[in-house]
Amino acid sequence: MDMSTLPDTFDSAIDDALSWISDNGEGLFDFIRAILEGTYDGVLWLLQLLPFYGIAAIAAVFGWRLVGLRFGIAAGVALVVCALMGLWGETMGTLALVVTATVLALAAGIPLGIAAGFLTTLDRILQPVLDLIQTLPPYIYLLPAIALMGFGPATALIATVIVAMPPAIRLTALGMRMTPREFIELGQASGLTGWQMFSKIRLPFALPSIMAGINQSLMMAFGMVVIAGIVGSGGLGETIYGSVRTLDIATSINAAIAIVILTMVLDRLTQSAGKGGKA
Amino acid sequence: MNIAHKDVSEILVDCRSVWKIFGTRAAAAIEAVETRGLSKKDILKEFNCVVGVSDANLQVRRGEIFCIMGLSGSGKSTLIRLLNRLIEPSLGTVMVKGKDVASLDAAALRDMRARNIGMVFQSVALLPYRTVLENAAFGLEVRGVAKDERNKVARAALDKVGLSDWTERYPSELSGGMQQRVGLARALAADPEIILMDEPFSALDPLIRRQLQDEFRQLTKSLGKSAVFITHDLEEAIRIGDRIAIMKDGVIVQIGNAEEIVTKPADDYVADFVAGISRIHLVKAHSIMQPVAAYRGDINALPRAAPEADISALIELTMQSEHDAIAVVDNGAVIGVVTTRDLLRGVAA
Numbered sequence: 001m002d003m004s005t006l007p008d009t010f011d012s013a014i015d016d017a018l019s020w021i022s023d024n025g026e027g028l029f030d031f032i033r034a035i036l037e038g039t040y041d042g043v044l045w046l047l048q049l050l051p052f053y054g055i056a057a058i059a060a061v062f063g064w065r066l067v068g069l070r071f072g073i074a075a076g077v078a079l080v081v082c083a084l085m086g087l088w089g090e091t092m093g094t095l096a097l098v099v100t101a102t103v104l105a106l107a108a109g110i111p112l113g114i115a116a117g118f119l120t121t122l123d124r125i126l127q128p129v130l131d132l133i134q135t136l137p138p139y140i141y142l143l144p145a146i147a148l149m150g151f152g153p154a155t156a157l158i159a160t161v162i163v164a165m166p167p168a169i170r171l172t173a174l175g176m177r178m179t180p181r182e183f184i185e186l187g188q189a190s191g192l193t194g195w196q197m198f199s200k201i202r203l204p205f206a207l208p209s210i211m212a213g214i215n216q217s218l219m220m221a222f223g224m225v226v227i228a229g230i231v232g233s234g235g236l237g238e239t240i241y242g243s244v245r246t247l248d249i250a251t252s253i254n255a256a257i258a259i260v261i262l263t264m265v266l267d268r269l270t271q272s273a274g275k276g277g278k279a
Numbered sequence: 280m281n282i283a284h285k286d287v288s289e290i291l292v293d294c295r296s297v298w299k300i301f302g303t304r305a306a307a308a309i310e311a312v313e314t315r316g317l318s319k320k321d322i323l324k325e326f327n328c329v330v331g332v333s334d335a336n337l338q339v340r341r342g343e344i345f346c347i348m349g350l351s352g353s354g355k356s357t358l359i360r361l362l363n364r365l366i367e368p369s370l371g372t373v374m375v376k377g378k379d380v381a382s383l384d385a386a387a388l389r390d391m392r393a394r395n396i397g398m399v400f401q402s403v404a405l406l407p408y409r410t411v412l413e414n415a416a417f418g419l420e421v422r423g424v425a426k427d428e429r430n431k432v433a434r435a436a437l438d439k440v441g442l443s444d445w446t447e448r449y450p451s452e453l454s455g456g457m458q459q460r461v462g463l464a465r466a467l468a469a470d471p472e473i474i475l476m477d478e479p480f481s482a483l484d485p486l487i488r489r490q491l492q493d494e495f496r497q498l499t500k501s502l503g504k505s506a507v508f509i510t511h512d513l514e515e516a517i518r519i520g521d522r523i524a525i526m527k528d529g530v531i532v533q534i535g536n537a538e539e540i541v542t543k544p545a546d547d548y549v550a551d552f553v554a555g556i557s558r559i560h561l562v563k564a565h566s567i568m569q570p571v572a573a574y575r576g577d578i579n580a581l582p583r584a585a586p587e588a589d590i591s592a593l594i595e596l597t598m599q600s601e602h603d604a605i606a607v608v609d610n611g612a613v614i615g616v617v618t619t620r621d622l623l624r625g626v627a628a
Contacts, residue, residue, distance in 0.1 A: 191393030
């Protein structure tokens with residue numbers, strides 16, 4: 001075989017495979033897309049039930065209870081700033097994307113992490129896969145997704161879920177393996193069943209690590225939804241992408257500020273919720 | 280025959296020729312023990328396996344506190360874990376309440392651990408995210424006892440160890456001694472017949488340790504529990520135990536009560552250990568007395584003591600009288616005489 005044609009053969013094989021999948025799996029992918037967009041629309045609709053000051057007030061109260069009074073006030077004021085910049089709709093769009101993607105990532109990642117914590121074989125298979133996901137540049141995941149799902153929030157969600165999942169899996173698995181030996185022995189000596197050992201001993205000890213995983217997933221999701229602006233995700237990511245293309249520096253800076261505000265508020269809130277769970 | 284039968288029924292824990300060998304070639308090593316009777320040293324040399332417990336025989340009777348004393352690496356922690364099968368014996372049988380624990384299936388084993396054998400750990404192992412009350416109720420909780428009922432029992436157990444004011448606190452708010460009391464209350468709340476104590480007081484400071492030793496002995500006796508108590512401290516074993524087993528390199532070197540261990544050590548190793556132990560509360564009149572014929576004075580004038588009176592009590596008596604000896608009286612008859620010389624020999628020997 002002529003070596004010079006090898007790359008071309010490889011490329012065309014990939015292209016053929018992708019178009020075969022998109023042709024034959026059309027119904028399936030339309031279905032997935034409908035579910036994802038439906039979920040996203042639902043979350044966005046919920047977030048828009050309240051006016052901006054309502055959401056800001058909720059953030060302020062949670063910030064006050066979980067972190068402290070000063071943070072609560074700062075969080076409320078910062079969210080009002082997002083609205084005053086004329087970016088409230090986009091901010092909520094981004095929040096809806098991040099929340100939907102994180103919840104999906106956790107729904108898959110935490111059970112997978114628990115399984116990996118117990119099954120060393122699964123853990124050995126998962127490690128290189130997670131390494132690969134985390135070393136590839138994140139926008140790579142947009143390409144196959146856009147080929148299969150088209151332009152829009154569904155593609156952004158898929159790519160974001162892929163990027164947000166690894167920390168949840170890793171830190172959950174770690175937490176499961178971190179149970180101090182003497183407590184395993186206590187469980188055995190007290191006659192615990194396998195399920196009781198999991199629910200009453202391993203899980204509570206793993207909780208801080210799992211909460212750290214949730215926080216990290218959320219942060220990864222924030223990073224990705226901005227990049228996903230390229231594929232028409234809606235929200236602040238698309239605003240930034242649009243303003244960069246038209247060199248509208250003022251708008252892009254405003255949108256960036258709104259993202260920073262949203263990220264910091266959610267970061268602090270989830271971190272404190274994690275510490276609160278430790279008691 | 281009858282008496283023998285009664286004795287057997289009273290034995291709660293019975294270890295017969297129990298071995299534990301650790302290592303990848305443990306199975307082959309055990310075969311060698313069975314067929315060729317290899318020693319610990321030979322097993323390490325030939326099979327590269329470590330013998331944790333070697334041919335251990337012991338019986339714990341109902342209501343008895345049985346101490347296992349040994350230094351670290353002597354196999355005492357392995358031995359206590361063989362009793363509730365946290366570690367599987369390589370050879371031999373462990374009987375608890377007449378049942379071979381090796382024969383129990385998973386459910387029966389869980390049931391035995393939950394109901395018959397409690398355990399208290401050196402590390403205490405209180406769950407940090409639970410209150411003191413929830414920790415004490417843990418054993419009942421996993422057995423499915425309703426919340427009101429288990430809290431009531433746990434409160435009563437905490438009351439016994441003097442912690443009734445601390446039920447809603449978290450373990451991190453308690454001192455080391457208090458934490459270990461919670462550990463004891465947790466074991467007592469499940470109401471087991473046997474309590475395994477794995478060096479529970481070793482990490483505590485001396486004053487608190489003494490206090491807990493006395494409380495533990497008093498509590499165990501008043502509740503009629505049996506206990507197997509692991510320690511590296513011979514004084515603790517003497518203070519707490521009805522009988523003491525001394526372990527060295529996986530072998531039980533001697534089993535006996537405190538007086539037997541101190542006055543008749545089985546070998547140089549035990550003798551070294553007991554050398555520093557004060558005998559004045561251990562050695563009794565009957566083991567140091569002279570025959571009545573050996574005393575030249577008037578026996579009837581002497582102050583009197585029971586055969587079980589210890590040296591400390593005899594010294595006290597001697598100080599109060601102007602005589603140089605004490606008559607040992609059993610059932611109204613003088614059975615021997617303890618002179619001042621005998622007392623000095625009893626303290627020094």
